Amino acid sequence: MSINTFFQHLSNGLALGSLYALIAIGYTMVYGILRLINFAHGEIFMISTYVVFYGVSMFYLPWWVSILVAILITGLLGIIVERAAYRPLRNSPRISVMISAIGASYLIQNLAIVIFGGRPKSFPIPDYFNTVIQVQGVSVPIVNFFIPVITLVALVVLIYIVEKTKTGMAMRAVSRDYETARLMGISVDNIVSITFGLGSMMAAIGGVMWGLKYPNLIPLIGTMPGLKAFIAAVIGGIGNIKGAVLGGFLLGMTEIMIIASLPDVTGYRDAFAFILLIGILIYKPSGLLGQDIGEKV
Amino acid sequence: MKKVTFLLVLVLILSLALTACSAPAAEAPAGEEPAAEEPAAETEEVVFGVFEPLTGAYAAGGAMELEGIELAQELYPEVLGMPIRVVVVDNKSDKVESANAATKLVDQEKVNVVLGSWGSSFSMAAGPIVEEAGVPAIGTSCTNPLVTLGNDYYFRVTFIDSFQGVVMANYAYDVLGAEKVVIVQDISNDYAVGLAKFFKDEFVRLTGDEESIMSIANYNTGDQDFSAQLTNIKAMNPDAIFAPGGYSETAMLVKQAKELGLEAPFLGGDAWEAAEFLEIGGDAVNGVVFSTFFDAAAPLTPESEIFINAYREKYGEDPASVTALAYDAYILAIDAIERAGSTDPEAIRDALAETVGFDGAAGVVTLDANGDAIKNAVIKTVENGEFTYLTTISPK
Amino acid sequence: MIDKKNLIRFGLILILILILTILNTTMGKYEIRVLNLAGIYIILGLSLNVINGFTGLFSLGHAGFMAIGAYTSSLLTMSALQKESNFFAEPIVPWLANVQIGFLPALLMGGIIAAILGALIAAPILKLTDDYLAIATLGFSEIIRVIFTNTQSLTNGALGIKGLTRFTTIHYTWGIAILTVLFMFSLRRSSYGKALMAIREDQTAAEAMGIDLFKHKLLAFTIGSFFAGIGGGLLAHLMGTIDPLMFRFLLTFNVLLIVVLGGIGSITGTAISAVVVTVMLEWLRFLDGVIDLGFMTIQGIPGLRMVLFSLLLMMVIIFKQKGLMGRDEITLDSLGGFLGRFKKKEA
Secondary structure (H helix, E strand, O other): OOHHHHHHHHHHHHHHHHHHHHHHHHHHHHHHHHOOOOOOHHHHHHHHHHHHHHHHHOOOOOHHHHHHHHHHHHHHHHHHHHHHHHHHHOOOOHHHHHHHHHHHHHHHHHHHHHHHOOOOEEOOOOHHHHOEEEEOOEEEEOHHHHHHHHHHHHHHHHHHHHHHOHHHHHHHHHHHOHHHHHHOOOOHHHHHHHHHHHHHHHHHHHHHHHHHHOOEEOOOOOHHHHHHHHHHHHHHOOOOHHHHHHHHHHHHHHHHHHHHHOHHHHHHHHHHHHHHHHHHHHHOOOOOOOOOOOOOO | OHHHHHHHHHHHHHHHHHHHHHHHHHHOOOOHHHHHHOOOOOOOOEEEEEEEOOOOOOHHHHHHHHHHHHHHHHHOOEEOOEEEEEEEEEOOOOHHHHHHHHHHHHHHOOOOEEEOOOOHHHHHHHHHHHHHHOOOEEEOOOOOHHHOOOOOOEEEOOOOHHHHHHHHHHHHHHHOOOOOEEEEEEOOOHHHHHHHHHHHHHHHHHHOOHHHEEEEEEEOOOOOOOHHHHHHHHHHOOOEEEOOOOHHHHHHHHHHHHHOOOOOOEEEOHHHOOHHHHHHHHHHHOOOEEEEOOEOOEOOOHHHHHHHHHHHHHHOOOOOHHHHHHHHHHHHHHHHHHHHOOOOHHHHHHHHHOOOOEEEOOEEEEEOOOOOEEOOEEEEEEEOOEEEEEEEEOOO | OHHHHHHHHHHHHHHHHHHHHHHHHHOOHHHHHHHHHHHHHHHHHHHHHHHHHHOOOOOOOHHHHHHHHHHHHHHHHOOHHHHHHHOOOOOOOHHHHOOOOOHHHHHHHHHHHHHHHHHHHHHHHOOOOHHHHHHHHHHHHHHHHHHHHHOHHHHOHHHOEOOOOOOOOHHHHHHHHHHHHHHHHHHHHOHHHHHHHHHHHOHHHHHHOOOOHHHHHHHHHHHHHHHHHHHHHHHHHHHOOEOHHHHOHHHHHHHHHHHHHHOOOOHHHHHHHHHHHHHHHHHHHHHHOOEEOOOOEEOOOOOHHHHHHHHHHHHHHHHOOOOOOOOOOOOHHHHHHHHHHHHHHHO
């Protein structure tokens, strides 16, 4: 492998990894507070891309307005999903909640097929984002510069919210123990809603970036990124925002580098992500940055 | 609290369902309804059963083919003086569902002939069912050789991948002068895997060099990121890239290849021909070359013109190839019934097996012993964001 | 007393067999097909029920185990000629090319291989809890599908396998389904079954009582995978053709729906719900076509069927978490009680 090719792979891995990281942030927030694998996260992500598409192509909204609308609508959708599918089950076995999550995910996906149709749509990309920059023989589409920056900004903002604001303190309290948090005068329901709203907004930002990089919209696009984001969150230590970003980078980089070094196994790509997931679950279930919370008896 | 949530969900679902309800109804032109209901209810009818993926991963393909069948029914609503009723069932992009759907058609709806489906694996699931029931089936765009192999009741209006692979290998060798080629295939797509194999065999035969296929890279249906595979390919510096696969994945593939500065021309098959390929790929797909069945700009038969004009009038754009094939499956069924002079499925089957020189919208169809169409292939490219006709190649 | 009950049970099974035989000769092909699928889904539902219902582990990997059973049995029943014509792209591995055995042994082999692989897969992940286990099994099921897609010389990859002799009949599907039901009842009565349920109720307490958690969880997975493999084999020979895409997560979703609807842990509930769901999936097909109400026609909406089913799953889990039957069973006693009540009312 020549140096140029290597750096090209590195740049590709960085872009893919930061995209995974961006989606994983939202995933991990929701998990952190509810201890729930939110299968619908990928579907919420998918809806955001469609909102931008319809905003631009049907309502002729300026591009950035569509994005704002998408972020708002997806945030709202996240809150609705939590109210309808998860809140009634808050005191039920986790298996029930998970089944409900699977149901919610399939429901949104099939509704999207019914409403948007199955034919692919092309995500609207402003011309500016079609530029490719050459750096020392390495080609970098301009959107690849934006994604890591946005991921880092999102990381900083969310860490600020969680660690420095009152809401963030309440979130941390709720994620530790509902009952105690309630006794402290925290409205658990509100905090959970806010977390879902924020997490879903992050999914929307991830969705917009995804659309800019991969402008191919079908109702199924949320599934794989959703799973990958979940895997990234597990790698980093689920519930941990910094861990999610780290996990995303690692996952993206691993996927690219495995194909780069072993071109014959490209067909097995998705299997690697799952093997990574299972390996982490077995050997380090708390993830790279997660803290060990003992099994509750 | 639970009740309120319940109501909330119910209202949400209902309202969404209703908005969705009104959408397709509004799209259908008002003039369509009376035409279908004109014939008196008492007359005997002929039933065409259509099974297509209308939901699930391949809903797009099913939708395009259904357009062709609907259009054909508007133009040719009857045969032998009897009205044709089309029964459409959804196979949900799923094999088990396909078999159920096909059984429903032959057993409950008592169809005279079955049409479909997009996706060879769904057609293969229906194969044993139509064979056992003795009802002939006409495949639309299913190109996997296994569909018709050893099945006397399955026919198709498309050529199979072996011909298409040979055509493109010859194009790469003769026209492009390529000697080193890389294949990128969708490993989970039977169409892509079959096409890649036939291309590879023919290209190795032409060059006489086992090494002329430098590498075969894979991806999976639904993948969006191809940067790693493409970076590997760029380092190999091939003369051309053969990339059989679905249009939406390939559009992304070609777009990312151009972003990486990969200059080698992309070659592919009929699946690329869809408006979405151009929309998603944008400027990047200019210059790709692929084989397909027909071209709206160069009508192959008088029927092509009828079809293209009617389609443009109804939808305001040019039809996709698979739409033309579905249209052909419908009119070939009519032709076979007229030749048989009967609507008995066995008689239709026998007539179908003897199809020679049938003028379809997507070319002249002659069915061989397997029930596969022998027909011309059209080679097209993309120029300034539009599909452009290059040449027509006849089977040897 | 016990003898009498067993006699009645035996009689009921005979009646069921009689009804099935009559249905088999009088019904159309379509209905028979749905009936066959219902039988297969009973087996699949029960096999998932051992893991999810009896033991309280959450597995989402059923499609993978079915794929193993389906491919194993198919490759074993195919003749050398069939294999040659199927594997036109890449020849089949030599050691499989000339193997051909009967349907029942092939089915059994499918189950055994699925059970072995199920045990091997489950062993390292059994210590995971709840949703982590679920996601790990989902991962394995996807890995199996990816492997089957890529190993062309073993499975013919995406091209799939076609032309399987369609051995599967009502006798096989419902015969095995009835055997499965009987097996599940006796499993639950056995000490193993009691141990599994103790693990479900309270893992820590069960361990303290001296129940070997690992051994019993592994047993549940092995039994579950075995029957999943059998179900997969039956499905393959009902369809006559298989390919890796058949075994996507959607298949697991259908089986999960059956178990949840029937009541997680209930044997008869699962069996009944398997029939209901299979029939409903077909019956609701009218939603996809044009609905004619006489005075008006509604354009059908493709996809609405799946919307309804996901909604149904959520509704059941939210509002009636125990499903149709909870953990109860339809037994002779409850049936007798029910009939007795009915008689009294009449009088």
